Amino acid sequence: MAAYFKPPKSHLVFESFHGTDKLSAYISEHTFNHAVNIFLPGQARIPRELLEVSPGKDCFYVAELPVSTFIQPHFIHSTLKQGSFFALSHTHHIDTDDCVAVFPQGLLVLSVTKDTYEQLGIVGRSSEFQQGAKFIVEIDLLADSFQPGRKQYERVQWCLTDRLSLTMPFLMAFIPRGSSATSSIPVLQDMPHKELTNKETLNTLTNIQIPSLSYMSPQISLDHSSNEYCSAIDLFEWLGAISCNIDCDSGQPDGFVSAYSCPMPNRVVPLSCNIGWRGVITPQRILQLINILSKCEDALISWCVISVWGFADCPFSWGQQEHGYYMAGENHYTCVLFPQSNQWFFTALGTHDKVR
Structure with a gap:
């Protein structure tokens, strides 16, 4: 007789807001971070100002x-x-x-x-x-x-x-x-x-497909009838594949490694940069990185992404919210930075976490 188990709960919270106050508060409250990844679509190199505040120096x-x-x-x-x-x-x-x-x-x-x-x-x-x-x-x-x-x-x-x-x-x-x-x-x-x-890794991606986004059109529902822009949820999943260095351009239904492909609509850009750090990364350093990223306006693509992973075995995640491991210990966040201080903010939490 087959046994059926109820899948564990997880939480993915999406928010969009203008300005830096709320973003700064969220980041400051997430104290213990072991990994940071920055994705710069359409940029051939890492801006010098970003390297000057690199967590690799800490x-x-x-x-x-x-x-x-x-x-x-x-x-x-x-x-x-x-x-x-x-x-x-x-x-x-x-x-x-x-x-x-x-x-x-x-x-x-x-x-x-x-x-x-x-x-x-x-x-x-x-x-x-x-x-x-x-x-x-x-x-x-x-x-x-x-x-x-x-x-x-x-x-x-x-x-x-x-x-x-x-x-x-x-x-x-x-x-x-x-x-x-x-x-x-x-x-x-x-x-x-x-x-x-902190250990630093840098990857240059050539001729990859990049989703088309609009801050005003996150399309967070499951209704994909409008294809003018990629939805925020599809973007979050695609960013996970990028962080894992999965090739999303050659996804085939019978692909051995991955059948995943870049969500529609998208465009091909010649060069993109993916830089990450692993170790113990402070909220102060992350705020510095975001401050620099918000000023990078000379890229081919008008948005960029910073993703942060919290320690799975930390007693608290955000502020004084209790945290547990259970299945995976998720307490991560991803911020998509658009021009004029607009942001999409994703919070990923596991079963043993409270939604803020």
């Missing part, structure tokens, strides 16, 4: 640390209060393991299993998506009450050092106040650690 660090490191006064004063600090547990799985993150606003978040929660002794809340199995603990490291000698601080310190010492590998990055580039992390100077840089 470094990040890997070190195994006790979680109690992040509550020490030396760390709070030398690092957390001196810029934007990012830390995310590495190689730990959000659905089954203990995961920890430190957000730039000074928020320490622990997503822990039931056993760890009971041993830890710090009050938190049950996970929205794994009730009774995972628990969320939030500690404001910059709160006035969180200082040595105060009741809350002493309780947390005792729980993280004497009651249960949590130690795990972390990915970390630090941007000093007044800068947009990452820098060394003072707290790591006397600790074993590894310094890494």
Whole structure:
């Protein structure tokens, strides 16, 4: 007898808006990003201004640390209060393991299993998506009450050092106040650690088909009766193929690798650029990239795209919205930039995520 399973829910949210305020807010709230890809249709080369703010110039660090490191006064004063600090547990799985993150606003978040929660002794809340199995603990490291000698601080310190010492590998990055580039992390100077840089890849695409778009005609419904412009949904799917380096021009119904082809209507352009970075990429750097892209008006095609992938095992995705992995851990976004500060914005979320 055949068994039928209900497919897991996923969310793809589409928005279109004018101006930069809303876009900047969305990007700033998505703290932990491991990959960025920029597609420049009709451009023969990457603009020099874009390369000047390349995430490939940024470094990040890997070190195994006790979680109690992040509550020490030396760390709070030398690092957390001196810029934007990012830390995310590495190689730990959000659905089954203990995961920890430190957000730039000074928020320490622990997503822990039931056993760890009971041993830890710090009050938190049950996970929205794994009730009774995972628990969320939030500690404001910059709160006035969180200082040595105060009741809350002493309780947390005792729980993280004497009651249960949590130690795990972390990915970390630090941007000093007044800068947009990452820098060394003072707290790591006397600790074993590894310094890494974001990896950059660049592809030049020749004679590929590019969908015809209009900001005013996203055509987000499934009704394709109007073929004047490509729909936003078809574009999103096509961009996924471009990011995976799939040849969309030779798609055949019996194609061995891919039968996918560029959506209609489209046009052939001689050259296009696809540049990407992998590592730990800060929201500040992404905002710089978008600012440069919004000023690129000399291209053959009047739009360009930036896609960003969030870490699958981060406790929160946007702002303080809880995040889980479940099937794939999606928490990504794609922004299509049109002239005159017009944008299409796609948000892709998995089953264990809340729609903003």
